[in-house]
Amino acid sequence: MERLLREHTLKSEPENVFDILEERRRGSDISHALRTFSAQPYRGATPLSVSALNRMVQESQYLRYVISEIAVESGEPHECVKEEAVSILEEMSQNLQLSFIRLMGFALTKVFKRLFSSIRVNEDGLARLQQAIQEHPVILMPNHRSYIDFLVLSYIMFTYDLSIPVIAAGIPLMGMSLIGEILRRSGAFFIRRAIGSDKLYWAVLSEYVRTIVRTGFAPLEFYVEGLRSRTLKSLKPKLGMMQMVLEPFFKGEVYDITLVPISISYDRVLEESLLAHELLGVPKPRETTRGLLKARRVLEENYGCMHVYFGKPVSVRELAKGRIHRGQYNLIPRDLLLKLSVELQEFVSDVAHLLVQLQERDLVLSPWTLMALILLQNPDGVEWNTFTHKTLRLRTLAAQLGARIDWPAQLLDSEVMLSSMALHHSVAHFENGHVRLVEEAGPGPVTQEEAVFRRASAVLMCASYRNQALHVFTRPALVAVAMTSAPSYSKDDVFSRFCFLQDLLANEFIFMPGHAAQDFEEGCSGLLRCGALSICDHGLRVIEEEQDTIVFLSAVLKPFIETYQIVFRVLCEETFQTFTEKRFVPDVRAAIMKLFLSGEVRSYECLSSDTQKNALSALVRMGAVSKSRVAEQFEYRVNHSAVRRIWDTLDGSVTSKVPLYSRL
Amino acid sequence: MASNTDVSERQRSAQQRLRIIAGHLQKREENEHTALSAQECKAETSKSNAAKVPKRRQEVMKWNGWGYSDSRFFFNKKGQAEFTGKRYRLSGLILPSLKDWFEGTFGANLQHKTPATASLNVSAVPPPNLNEVFVEELKAAGVALSTDPEDRVFRSHGHCLHEIFALREGRIGRIPDLVVWPSCHDDVVKIVELACKHSVCLIPYGGGTSVSSALECPPEETRSIVSVDTSQMNRILWIDEKNLTAHVEAGIIGQDLERQLNESGYCTGHEPDSMEFSSLGGWVATRASGMKKNIYGNIEDLVVHIKMVTPRGVIEKSCQGPRMSTGPDIHHFIMGSEGTLGVVTEVTMKIRPVPEYQKYGSIVFPNFQQGVACLREVAKQRCAPASIRLMDNEQFQFGHALKPQVSSIFTSFLDGLKKFYITKFKGFDPHHLCVATLLFEGDREKVLQHEKQVYDIAAKFGGLAAGEDNGQRGYMLTFVIAYLRDLGMDYYVIGESFETSVPWDRVLDLCRNVKERIVRECKERGVQFPPLSTCRVTQTYDAGACVYFYFAFNYRGLSDPIHVYEQVEHAAREEILANAGSLSHHHGVGKLRKEWMRETVSSVGLGMLKSVKDYLDPNNIFGNRNLL
Numbered sequence A: 001m002e003r004l005l006r007e008h009t010l011k012s013e014p015e016n017v018f019d020i021l022e023e024r025r026r027g028s029d030i031s032h033a034l035r036t037f038s039a040q041p042y043r044g045a046t047p048l049s050v051s052a053l054n055r056m057v058q059e060s061q062y063l064r065y066v067i068s069e070i071a072v073e074s075g076e077p078h079e080c081v082k083e084e085a086v087s088i089l090e091e092m093s094q095n096l097q098l099s100f101i102r103l104m105g106f107a108l109t110k111v112f113k114r115l116f117s118s119i120r121v122n123e124d125g126l127a128r129l130q131q132a133i134q135e136h137p138v139i140l141m142p143n144h145r146s147y148i149d150f151l152v153l154s155y156i157m158f159t160y161d162l163s164i165p166v167i168a169a170g171i172p173l174m175g176m177s178l179i180g181e182i183l184r185r186s187g188a189f190f191i192r193r194a195i196g197s198d199k200l201y202w203a204v205l206s207e208y209v210r211t212i213v214r215t216g217f218a219p220l221e222f223y224v225e226g227l228r229s230r231t232l233k234s235l236k237p238k239l240g241m242m243q244m245v246l247e248p249f250f251k252g253e254v255y256d257i258t259l260v261p262i263s264i265s266y267d268r269v270l271e272e273s274l275l276a277h278e279l280l281g282v283p284k285p286r287e288t289t290r291g292l293l294k295a296r297r298v299l300e301e302n303y304g305c306m307h308v309y310f311g312k313p314v315s316v317r318e319l320a321k322g323r324i325h326r327g328q329y330n331l332i333p334r335d336l337l338l339k340l341s342v343e344l345q346e347f348v349s350d351v352a353h354l355l356v357q358l359q360e361r362d363l364v365l366s367p368w369t370l371m372a373l374i375l376l377q378n379p380d381g382v383e384w385n386t387f388t389h390k391t392l393r394l395r396t397l398a399a400q401l402g403a404r405i406d407w408p409a410q411l412l413d414s415e416v417m418l419s420s421m422a423l424h425h426s427v428a429h430f431e432n433g434h435v436r437l438v439e440e441a442g443p444g445p446v447t448q449e450e451a452v453f454r455r456a457s458a459v460l461m462c463a464s465y466r467n468q469a470l471h472v473f474t475r476p477a478l479v480a481v482a483m484t485s486a487p488s489y490s491k492d493d494v495f496s497r498f499c500f501l502q503d504l505l506a507n508e509f510i511f512m513p514g515h516a517a518q519d520f521e522e523g524c525s526g527l528l529r530c531g532a533l534s535i536c537d538h539g540l541r542v543i544e545e546e547q548d549t550i551v552f553l554s555a556v557l558k559p560f561i562e563t564y565q566i567v568f569r570v571l572c573e574e575t576f577q578t579f580t581e582k583r584f585v586p587d588v589r590a591a592i593m594k595l596f597l598s599g600e601v602r603s604y605e606c607l608s609s610d611t612q613k614n615a616l617s618a619l620v621r622m623g624a625v626s627k628s629r630v631a632e633q634f635e636y637r638v639n640h641s642a643v644r645r646i647w648d649t650l651d652g653s654v655t656s657k658v659p660l661y662s663r664l
Numbered sequence B: 001m002a003s004n005t006d007v008s009e010r011q012r013s014a015q016q017r018l019r020i021i022a023g024h025l026q027k028r029e030e031n032e033h034t035a036l037s038a039q040e041c042k043a044e045t046s047k048s049n050a051a052k053v054p055k056r057r058q059e060v061m062k063w064n065g066w067g068y069s070d071s072r073f074f075f076n077k078k079g080q081a082e083f084t085g086k087r088y089r090l091s092g093l094i095l096p097s098l099k100d101w102f103e104g105t106f107g108a109n110l111q112h113k114t115p116a117t118a119s120l121n122v123s124a125v126p127p128p129n130l131n132e133v134f135v136e137e138l139k140a141a142g143v144a145l146s147t148d149p150e151d152r153v154f155r156s157h158g159h160c161l162h163e164i165f166a167l168r169e170g171r172i173g174r175i176p177d178l179v180v181w182p183s184c185h186d187d188v189v190k191i192v193e194l195a196c197k198h199s200v201c202l203i204p205y206g207g208g209t210s211v212s213s214a215l216e217c218p219p220e221e222t223r224s225i226v227s228v229d230t231s232q233m234n235r236i237l238w239i240d241e242k243n244l245t246a247h248v249e250a251g252i253i254g255q256d257l258e259r260q261l262n263e264s265g266y267c268t269g270h271e272p273d274s275m276e277f278s279s280l281g282g283w284v285a286t287r288a289s290g291m292k293k294n295i296y297g298n299i300e301d302l303v304v305h306i307k308m309v310t311p312r313g314v315i316e317k318s319c320q321g322p323r324m325s326t327g328p329d330i331h332h333f334i335m336g337s338e339g340t341l342g343v344v345t346e347v348t349m350k351i352r353p354v355p356e357y358q359k360y361g362s363i364v365f366p367n368f369q370q371g372v373a374c375l376r377e378v379a380k381q382r383c384a385p386a387s388i389r390l391m392d393n394e395q396f397q398f399g400h401a402l403k404p405q406v407s408s409i410f411t412s413f414l415d416g417l418k419k420f421y422i423t424k425f426k427g428f429d430p431h432h433l434c435v436a437t438l439l440f441e442g443d444r445e446k447v448l449q450h451e452k453q454v455y456d457i458a459a460k461f462g463g464l465a466a467g468e469d470n471g472q473r474g475y476m477l478t479f480v481i482a483y484l485r486d487l488g489m490d491y492y493v494i495g496e497s498f499e500t501s502v503p504w505d506r507v508l509d510l511c512r513n514v515k516e517r518i519v520r521e522c523k524e525r526g527v528q529f530p531p532l533s534t535c536r537v538t539q540t541y542d543a544g545a546c547v548y549f550y551f552a553f554n555y556r557g558l559s560d561p562i563h564v565y566e567q568v569e570h571a572a573r574e575e576i577l578a579n580a581g582s583l584s585h586h587h588g589v590g591k592l593r594k595e596w597m598r599e600t601v602s603s604v605g606l607g608m609l610k611s612v613k614d615y616l617d618p619n620n621i622f623g624n625r626n627l628l
């Protein structure tokens, strides 16, 4: 796995990117929708109809075992359990039909053409995918940043004669009456949330997924992050689906499985304002058909470019080589309901993390993501020339750290930035030579609190764009922060600092568990590459002239570290001895608001409920807060002294030799 | 009177059977080469003056390839394949489609030849390292022996690819220093005694058909190595018609045993594909399996009594009770011992009256999955015919390539199928369909009933009866396929077969994964043309099946083809084990698969085997180093 990641950092050879909308703008939409579709399927596939697939699942030995087991445990009649299984399957299953793909293709062409100036896809990636699809069952693993990308892969694959995937979708989508059915016929199958405890549901779903993979029914698409990311930052991968997908390989039911990381990014995200509201705790509208229709206003805007980068296919067999022992199923029927061995669980988790990291590395960044980072570091606005200067320096730094930046070479840099500004007029505006964040205009006079929220929503909106680029800086930045606070620059001291920080921020950024040493190495070599660091016998050394870089990189993590500090501080208050999951966000928000009003807190990013929750999870993980189930909900119990200890350690690590607040 | 007709009836059907099964033996040349054994052991022999294996095997068999010297494939001037000699049904025939198949499958070219060294370069053979006293005392005891280089080289190998490949290139490694030919049990006792006394290493040699490097001399062996060739211990000592058993010397080879028993109206029914050359002792020593095990059983089911000479003395049971509860069955230490514990000298085997009626058959399935499902069902209903084998599509196509120019029964699978194809097999994709071949045996009425039952099951899995000829041909080809490897080796193509046994639910997965692994490994190792990677299910059991793989590739452009070959085979075996397959169903472990023994039988299991070895042979007289 390290090898894959390392190869990845070294590559970045330019690829042939093209705009798939260009042809649509020239040709007729209807003939595109009616084009002859002839995909080369997986050559080992058993041709199956949708109903045959479902029958196979229903009649599987595995489900038979599980059903009898549940019947015995629950005392329910066997038949009833079986019926329930059938109805779960019915609720779940997709009904992929080419005619619906055509219909969707037609509609999507219209929508895409209106919303986006282009949809840029790497051609080589498509060619690799075409090859991969024929050889082994393929799992498409895109990130999920917007509702609009739900069918985009199907659309691309339809256009380029690749087998149409079936897609794992959340149940709420199904709830949307008409759309649910359309999606189902476009290949979506539906999964309930929080299914871990429902044995029958889990069994039906996992058998369904495995059967799709095993028979090579179609490429399978799922979001390893589980959800649409509200922060546009990668989410910690969910392992359930990943496990189901990999099991056929563990059990030797397929020769190999190919995982294809797909990185989708947007110049501008449709849901941008919604995202900020969600993060501030304004409840999100249910995903209803009506809701979507209301969003029609959204269709009037321009969203620039959508980037879809098909990453290099990853062979599960290669990953598993020397790591897992497939022979472990030799002495038991493979159809039994068994827990995965620890070895396999770790493998599943590593693979999931790896894929998220690969998604991150192939993410195409727009100039705006870099501009957003600079803007956030200058909350009171920045003068245009400084803004340009800093952005360009950041561009160089990001490129040195391996980012894929889509910066049009044929335009002047200032033109590029100005057009980004224009696209993001809702976030920032340019006035009297200054660039500032735009605050949402609201009706009438506002309370102090409302003012904070407005400001925060502008900041968080901007932050979400910056977040798309964070992974580029994470590891070097962690090394930088570790250096600024470690007792010495010896490698060991810096590394142990690094480990503490990484552990603390493990919900914030994606790190493969147990790979701290590799992450540290990577961070150091990133710093080496941009000339900010040298390594000698005694340890690390900052290169004087590049002190700035270290300072800047530390500042990248500042908003997160600050939020953690504040959450820790709040949790140390008496009122937070015990609390329920439900109360956490509103109570913490209220407490932080108080600190805002008293001027003790100034960073608006502290209001992100996402970061707050991550801080809480970190405490749970580190044993300073305990989580238990009390009557239908989770209850947290804070160990104040433990929290304080972590807080102190963190504080120690940010009271630094180098001022943290200077900027690039 | 009645019994008379019975006998002649039996003899007639015996003869018919001979024609069919061992039917490849068209004309059997009487072998004049009589043994020069100094002393005849006293034993009652059933009268038979048929050919036996000569001491100088190289005079009838190839020294660097498979089978009889007079029988081989070659491409004639017109580029057509021919099979020489008169022994087999294919002998003297032209096989016009073989060239296209060969070139198409392997990317081989008749212009690119890799001929073998024509004859053994005797000067390249290392001089024997003899233990003089041992040799003297052996001579005094009247045991036939030889230090002739040809005799020694002939017994230095089995039929693994690397062994034959080296011989073709004229490379000779460590070989036995001496060959001895005991002619009876007592001779063996003497040999073993003397070996112990003079610290000489003994390697039993039966038919020499081993495919596990079992016969290879350990290069690190410093003692004198003596090959104990059992071929002259080849008599049927008695036949017990009341209990239907026969007591036989262990050196007898399969075809002689069957022919001689047939003459009395009996058979053992044990027919490994190597039965033309492999010996009874070899079967016992490797736990062999015969094609018709469904009726007659594998060697462990057939054996009633075994006598083995070990450095500790002779081991045997005191009676011939059909089953005993007397602790662990000591036969099971002997069976599969691969020459590491002693020499098997005499065996009492079950015999059966020659069956009245035999019928071949074949079934075409739309694909391999359906075929496997059918075999599984047949096994479940416990109605497997004497033999049932399922070939995958590649082998089905290969069958086509072996179609001779003129011959009624040899109409190709495809041709034979064509007329069905139009009427019946519509919808069968010739690139997916596969064939099962069947052999039924027994009394006529039962066979016909049985046949119906099997075809009815097949129909449930989309299988259609495809005629007797296709079936019969499939079985007869078995005997000539072994000769094909030599042809391949003349043109840069090397190959081998290997086998495993596996639970039913894993059969398909194992077949697919192993075949795929072979293809991928070849590619990764620079093999330029996709290999032939094919399999068949050759035996069915209650709880699983035996699967047999063929694997061959064109090695042009590779500097060390054998190494590549071995790496791929190694990977394929790893794949088998990862897919719940066994280390071996019948070929044995030898030295080739030794590295996996511990994981196969556990450390404790290995320790058990070691302690038996330590007790029976503390000085490692039987030093072929197989198994452990």
Ligand SMILES: Cc1cc2nc3c(=O)[nH]c(=O)nc-3n(C[C@H](O)[C@H](O)[C@H](O)COP(=O)(O)OP(=O)(O)OC[C@H]3O[C@@H](n4cnc5c(N)ncnc54)[C@H](O)[C@@H]3O)c2cc1C
Pocket (backbone or CB within 6 Å): B158, B159, B203, B204, B205, B206, B207, B208, B209, B210, B211, B214, B215, B230, B250, B251, B271, B272, B273, B274, B277, B278, B279, B280, B281, B282, B283, B284, B285, B286, B287, B288, B289, B290, B291, B338, B339, B340, B342, B343, B344, B345, B482, B586, B587, B588, B624, B626
């Ligand atoms: C083309 C071909 C087809 C084959 N088909 C089959 C098949 O269908 N079924 C099957 O089971 N196998 C098959 N084999 C493998 C092989 O024929 C068997 O392993 C056979 O049992 C070996 O007998 P052999 O007499 O040739 O023994 P050898 O090859 O001479 O010896 C094999 C091992 O047994 C030991 N040994 C031999 N004789 C004695 C003895 N009297 N006492 C103690 N140890 C002894 C030897 O030391 C050696 O370790 C096939 C091989 C080939 C090349």
